[in-house]
Amino acid sequence: MRLELPAEFQTANAKPACAATLQRRFSLYLVTMEISLLRISTVVLLVAVLTGCAGQSRVAPPPPVAVVEPPRSAPPIVTDRFLLDTPNQTIVGQLQAIEARYEDTFVAIARTYNVGFDELVAANPGVDAWLPGEGTRIVLPTRFILPDGPQEGIVVNLARKRLFYYLPPDADGRRVVVTYPLGIGKEGTVTPVGSTTVVLKRENPVWTPPQSVREEHIAKGDPLPAQVMPGPDNPLGAHALNLAMPSYLIHGTNKPAGVGMRSSHGCLRMFPENIAFLYETVPVGTPVRIVNQPWLFGWEDGRLYLEAHTPQSDDTRDHAKLFAKQLDAALKAAPNGDALLATDRVESLKEKALGVPMPVQQSQRSPVEVLAAARFVNNLVEFPEPNPELLAQQISR
Numbered sequence: 001m002r003l004e005l006p007a008e009f010q011t012a013n014a015k016p017a018c019a020a021t022l023q024r025r026f027s028l029y030l031v032t033m034e035i036s037l038l039r040i041s042t043v044v045l046l047v048a049v050l051t052g053c054a055g056q057s058r059v060a061p062p063p064p065v066a067v068v069e070p071p072r073s074a075p076p077i078v079t080d081r082f083l084l085d086t087p088n089q090t091i092v093g094q095l096q097a098i099e100a101r102y103e104d105t106f107v108a109i110a111r112t113y114n115v116g117f118d119e120l121v122a123a124n125p126g127v128d129a130w131l132p133g134e135g136t137r138i139v140l141p142t143r144f145i146l147p148d149g150p151q152e153g154i155v156v157n158l159a160r161k162r163l164f165y166y167l168p169p170d171a172d173g174r175r176v177v178v179t180y181p182l183g184i185g186k187e188g189t190v191t192p193v194g195s196t197t198v199v200l201k202r203e204n205p206v207w208t209p210p211q212s213v214r215e216e217h218i219a220k221g222d223p224l225p226a227q228v229m230p231g232p233d234n235p236l237g238a239h240a241l242n243l244a245m246p247s248y249l250i251h252g253t254n255k256p257a258g259v260g261m262r263s264s265h266g267c268l269r270m271f272p273e274n275i276a277f278l279y280e281t282v283p284v285g286t287p288v289r290i291v292n293q294p295w296l297f298g299w300e301d302g303r304l305y306l307e308a309h310t311p312q313s314d315d316t317r318d319h320a321k322l323f324a325k326q327l328d329a330a331l332k333a334a335p336n337g338d339a340l341l342a343t344d345r346v347e348s349l350k351e352k353a354l355g356v357p358m359p360v361q362q363s364q365r366s367p368v369e370v371l372a373a374a375r376f377v378n379n380l381v382e383f384p385e386p387n388p389e390l391l392a393q394q395i396s397r
Contacts, residue, residue: 073098076377079114079142080274084151084175090298091305091357092177093143097374100132104381107257111271112381113140116161116181116260122309122355139371141356144179145296145307148326151177153287154198154250156268158184158191159294159309160355161260163250163268165278178277181260183253183269187314191266191290192245198286200242201279204230210247213265237272239279243288250288251275262312295323295350297330298357303364304330304339305357308350323350 082092098109106120106129121129123141132138146164147157155164165178185191207228209217217224228234237252250268252275253259259271270278292315296307311319327346331339340362349358349367358367365373 073376073378076113076140076380077142077375079140080180081176081178084177090146091143091300092146092179095143095356095370095374096140096377097371098138098140098377098379100134100136100138101379101381102134104132104138104379105130106132108381109138109140110181110260111256113142114180114274115141117257118161118260118262119181119355120260122353125352125354139356139374140377141354143357145298145305145357146177147291147293148296149289149291151175153289154282156182156191156288156290157296158193158290158292159312160296160307161262163270165282167281178281180270180274180278183258183261183263185264185266186262187312189265190314191264191268192248193290193292194245196244196248196288196290198241198250198282198284198288199244201282201284202240202242203279204238205234205236205240205251206230207234207236210265237275239272239275241275241278241282250278294319294353295326296357297326299330299333299335302335303359304334304341304361306346306349306360307355307357308353309355310353 076096077094079093079096084092096113098113100109106117109115110117110120117129119141120138123139124132127136127138144160144162144164147155149155151166153166155166156162157164161182161184163180163182167176167178169175208226209224209228214224230238232254235254236249237254240249240251242249248267250270252272253269255263256271258264259269263269292312294309294311294315298305298307311317331341341360342362342364345358345367346360349360352367354367356367356370358370359365
């Protein structure tokens with residue numbers, strides 16, 4: 001567009017006007033020029049916008065960025081006591097999982113969630129027990145098949161390193177089972193199986209080391225006194241339940257890292273907070289049954305489950321015959337008289353020995369699906385970790 005000055009401003013021969021008139025005309029001209037330029041700018045901007053929109057419509061928008069939300073954790077379930085809803089109930093608890101932090105170890109995780117060290121190792125094959133690693137998913141084996149046999153008094157399953165205490169029914173007939181991990185006898189100083197009773201309860205007990213233990217410490221250059229008084233050096237801890245089996249106790253410990261392992265000279269070692277409950281609750285005369293059941297079968301909602309543990313190295317029984325006998329008994333107890341087993345799965349579970357109840361019938365969830373469905377709960381580990389030297393001392397007395 002070409003803009004030209006009015007004629008009176010173009011030539012020197014134009015008829016002169018008075019100064020005031022010329023000034024008004026020139027001002028009007030400038031206003032007209034500004035309006036024209038504004039219209040031109042608006043048109044150019046509108047064309048650019050329309051052209052840009054048309055161009056953008058021909059280009060596919062970028063795909064949305066997937067937002068991965070971290071898994072939401074829930075409060076953990078109570079893992080030390082369960083209501084028994086029916087007289088024949090054999091399975092209690094719920095499988096759980098946490099996300100490990102960098103500083104977590106299985107020793108600390110075990111005590112926090114009322115599980116044993118070896119139970120955690122079995123349920124998490126391939127995970128470093130001393131440094132699981134930041135963000136590692138840790139399965140908490142907090143679902144249990146109850147030991148086979150009468151559900152009364154205290155029952156200890158050495159294969160799982162766990163104690164079950166069946167409280168007497170309340171006024172309404174409701175029954176509760178309490179369960180805790182145990183440290184049991186090492187190879188060479190095994191905890192015996194059999195039936196016995198609680199004959200004495202002691203608070204702040206004095207420990208009289210057996211002669212064999214004293215000789216062992218002398219050989220190590222660490223002689224023991226004839227008696228160890230109550231206090232931090234007493235391996236019985238603050239509470240003890242004497243059994244009718246001579247020299248065998250259920251007691252606390254000054255070395256809690258050994259709970260859940262084969263770590264004692266035959267006694268049953270418990271976390272201090274757990275033995276304190278038994279001391280207050282278990283009456284003298286309570287029956288105690290100690291069993292060694294590596295394979296446990298249980299029915300729930302018409303489904304058969306197997307909880308498999310690795311037999312102890314000094315267990316010399318015929319394992320194949322024992323397993324076949326237990327499986328046969330479980331199948332005969334089928335609620336509907338029929339149980340189609342996934343035979344390959346049964347053998348696989350027996351070999352892997354995860355220590356977690358797994359369905360063994362056809363068309364049921366696979367072990368991978370069972371573990372993946374574990375309730376994801378908050379990481380509540382707070383117990384301080386002792387130094388490595390102290391840990392090594394706690395594992396073996």
